[in-house]
Amino acid sequence: MFGVCYYPEHWPESQWDEDAKMMADLGLTYVRIGEFAWSRLEPNPGEYDFAWLDKSVATLASVGLKVVMGTPTATPPKWLSDLYPEILPVDPDTGRTRGFGSRRHYDFSSPIYLRESLRITEALARRYGSNNAVVGWQTDNELCCHDTALSGSELAGQAFQDWCRRRYVNIDQLNRDWGNVFWSMEYRDFTEIELPIGAVTETSPAHRLAYRRFSSDQVINYHNPMVEMIRQHAPGKFITHNFIPMNETAVDNFALAAPLDFTSYDNYPLGRTDLLMTDAPAEELRRYMRTGHPDFATYYHDQTRGLLNRGFWVMEQQPGPVNWANNNPRPAPGMIRFWTLEAFAHGADCVCYFRWRQAPFAQEQMHAGLLRPDNSKSEAWPEAEQAMAEVALLDIENQPLQKASVAIITGAEGLWVSDIERQGEAYDFNNVQLSYYSTLRELGVNIDFISVDADFSGYKLIVAPSLPIVDQAFVDKCRACNGQFIFGPRAGAKTSEFAYPTSLPPGLLQQLIPIRVLSVETLRADCQEPLNWNSHIYKSGIWREQLDASGSNDNEIIASYENGEAAIVRNQRFTYMATLTNRAFLLDFFQQHCQQADIQTYRFDEDIRISQRGNLMFAFNYSQHQQVLPLDPNVSFVLGSITIDPHGVTVWKI
Template sequence: MTTQTTRYRWVKNGSLGAGKLRYGADYNPEQWPREVWDEDVRLMQEAGVNIVSLAIFSWALLEPRPGEYDFAWLDEIMDLLHAGGIDVDLATATASPPPWLAKQHPEILPVGEDGTVFWPGSRQHWRPTSPVFRAHALRLTRALAERYADHPALVAWHVSNELGCHNLYDYSDDAAAAFRIWLQERYTSIDALNDAWGTAFWSQRYGDFDEILPPRTAPTFRNPGQRLDFERFSSDAVRDHLRVEGAVLREVTPDVPVTTNFMVAQNVRDIDYVSWAGDVDFVANDHYLRPGELGRDDLSFWANLTGNIAGGRPWFLMEHATSAVNWREANPPKRPGELMRDALTHVAHGADAVCYFQWRQSRAGGERYHSGMLPHAGTDSRVFRDVVALGAKLGELAGVTGSVRERARVAVLFDYESWWVSGRDGHPTEGLHYDVETLAWYRALLDQGVRADVVPASSDWDGYEVVIAPMLHVVDAGLQGRIDAYVTGGGHLVTTYFSGTVDEHDRVWLGGYPGALRATLGIRVEEFVPLLPDETVALSSGASASTWTERIVHTDADVEVLDGYADGDLTGLPAVTRRRPAAGGSATYVSADLGRTGALGVLRSLAVDVDALVGDPLAADGRVEVIVRRQGATRYLFLANRTDESVLVSGIGLAPREVVVREVLID
């Protein structure tokens, strides 16, 4: 095994290394005969690959029996990659336990809410709170760190993989014990917990923490406060595993940065990735494109949020797909141009690394129909030619490395807990979807030609001229104060239905809706009026509401009605209001689900006197997304064609689905 004691390391401030964008994939050489490895390295060089994530699902090979390690094959591939000029993001290999561990210790297996045990045969069959699993995982992590601490190919550590993707919610006895400890630390006394959860309802009052269980399957609605705290606990439990593996790695290799791949938009919406950002040396994310017309803007939204979870610093796109995935009901391939467009859109939003799952498309196993950089069809294929073209393009954009996204004037707030809680059962309708509502407003901003940042609600957004907070359902006293101070300080707020409704314990703010935001908005909603499926209500402006409306029964003297209900039981009542306090800010409330088109109408009405909502000429009337990264005196303008038609903007021709990058020097 090749070693060296000093070499360049990635720094730990978010920069992924100056001079080149990183490009590569998850690499699983253990799936292939040894004679394939040399060809892999040669083809990686042809494609411009300069980094791979290695050993992600290799525990069974690395430790074939308890405490007996086989590193020979990993030594060889590490040396081979280094000789080929390819760096390694080395995984701790703890994502999927080997069969012997589950056989010897079935108590590591996670348990579903109905008592179902999740057995081996897939992946992530382990409890985040299992002390037995943790002991074995940390032993392997230490062995890997000690083995490869000085290997010249190693540039980063990859903790586990997609933590919590399939095992976030474990309802086992281990989880129950850990949950009780978490609750005691949070509430101190059982009386405080009973108050927070409202356990006087349905005779749920607890006399001791030992009586509390995870919210397992029950006859009907489970306690909302208990469910919210279990979601917080589950996010923290998986985060704790990230921390303990990271601690071992930092002890043994303090100069090697540590990360793990978030899934900001994917299956695990119940992880609070905002709170995780401080536990990694640089943020990494996996993203998989939604098929169809929605997909491009959806990608932009989540890449935008990822960049702001990273604090505006560069981040690592750890996984996306070259073409089709294999886990949706239907999995169409990407259209011509989409591989390049998707990658460059991520780069525009701050990614300094563009990587895929995976390098060589698998021949066997559960993901054999998931596309790879090198597909089943081989090198003589559209996908591989596009992969090579992207590698060349990223090489041309080396100067972008280390630059940061330029702050916009408008922010869209995103709040994980509002996402969790607003979609609960037992609500006025099951038709609300927080992510759909926030994306609709983001797309409306793009349609208006307005560049916006998607930022966590807990972040610093006070300096934005306009803040849009769709369905900000969970608002505690601290957030309530921040919002009110923002408006009275001159900021322009736009928020929508079902906002401000509950506090941090999922308890309703009393006195009328929108609860915590009632004074800031200057209105009072008496009751929610959800609509039946396929039912719509017209507004005076011509907009149409579906799914949700509200009965606004009071507006303060400084509130103007921007739009009203034109039919149905709410005819003549306000639908969209705006309060303008003396300080010069404003607070707009949209009481109905107006969709993307209706949201655009609201933005256009506000743009009359809010300059930040006036479209950028480069956006070509919303057909082009404008994204800006800055480094020193250079601005990098990314112009992304949002359409399937050619667009000409400021003398620049954009083909369908094309992204064009221009460098502009700042005086």
């Protein structure tokens, strides 16, 4: 299904009828509204005004549209932060209060803001909970966007002390767990604990990991009551939240998603590509600047789907140039349709375009919509029409989401460890995970992102690109299932309290692969060294561990460094990669693994991506060249053909 993001409060009421009619005519089902409208819903403290929203909902409903109601807590009005200045967050890097004037100016540790958020949420939920036109709810908006997960406020400091008290119970335990004897960092009481910010030099990584866990909990503890409040007053309606990229929330997204009915994602492929390829050479960026990198959109689609392991929504879909990246190109012709089909291929149940009409004022006036400010239809319009027709034709939405053969284990702790202990400037959790994902996708395999708590059974291959912290339950689960496991470097390298395993890394994973990491070296990204595998020479770089693989006769050294030392060791179903490598290696290596695990792979052009949903196979051509797909000509094409246009899509049945 399809939807659109709409802000009735931005437009004269006289326009509302016509807008609704056009939406319905286009074939949209859903309209998301309300999520930034607090100052209109409560213009003065305690003085609610729902009349305009009543009317807007009624107008939309009158043509059969279904409303997704957003709660407006991302934008507390001026009077609220004036009444309660303590709701404002503090930038932990500078110590400066982050004030009013944009959005997300609230502190997750403020009890007053939680109370006020629940109050407006309750008022809204009471008003529209049983309104038939309102079929679902979105909480807040893009939680943690603009680096707001962490606050350095006094309220955060106090809440952190309480959090520590609950977790560690007594201060000696905390001192031991954090290794505070080092540099005389010992506390005598929980009230002495400060946030790990503003110190002379780096603070203890255990202290910082606790702060990250605490901050994640604060987000969840703020969000969960909101979900409950809506549930209470809007029984039977769905509740979702529109996530930003999982690595940018800086929180445990699995936990954040837990109370939701399904997850949503805001998909802006060009903005992401511009930001993530900032340092790319011009010839590389030009290749993707108007299409997005072939793996950036699906990387987040697959993660969003994985949070609850069910269909998700694209709550906001880029419809043209945006305003917030460093450079904001126009999508290549056909890309709006392309991205839409791609989202459905990766498990979307609904795609909503952001936004209905380009706003001619304020921060996002350069952000395209389906309509231009003069009400003309933008380039996205016919592409959306085409995509809607094709989705209907293919009946994609009714294709079941099958379990993938390959899973990638992800989670916030890997990100936090990488943020906290860089060790090598080029080791970055997200880059590592993305490089593994991207090569597997170039091989055409479907991928599920799973947490350490997932059910591993059924997966033929489970890859853990960066999994520093594991527990015994995880080890037991690995043992209990039948899949192949590939662990990237740093797996098991930290205890739950950010200590080095005294048995040496990979710590608990030694039960699966009896190896010892003797030392770790990190190299500048441009200083790579040879890696020998299968009689070919690849590259090893950035992170390189020295292994002792003598711990078991079953340990098989399958790749080695130039000096002959073990670089990748396999023990039965478990493979440990002691180093990061180049892309060429990952492609060949994963292909071999997939073949051994009986997983179908493809080696099409590097800019072609293959995705499966149900019995539909999709090919997406990210290149600017027409190509002939190396398929059996007898396959049953249902969209496009064996010849795929630049930025084209071909679908066949299996």
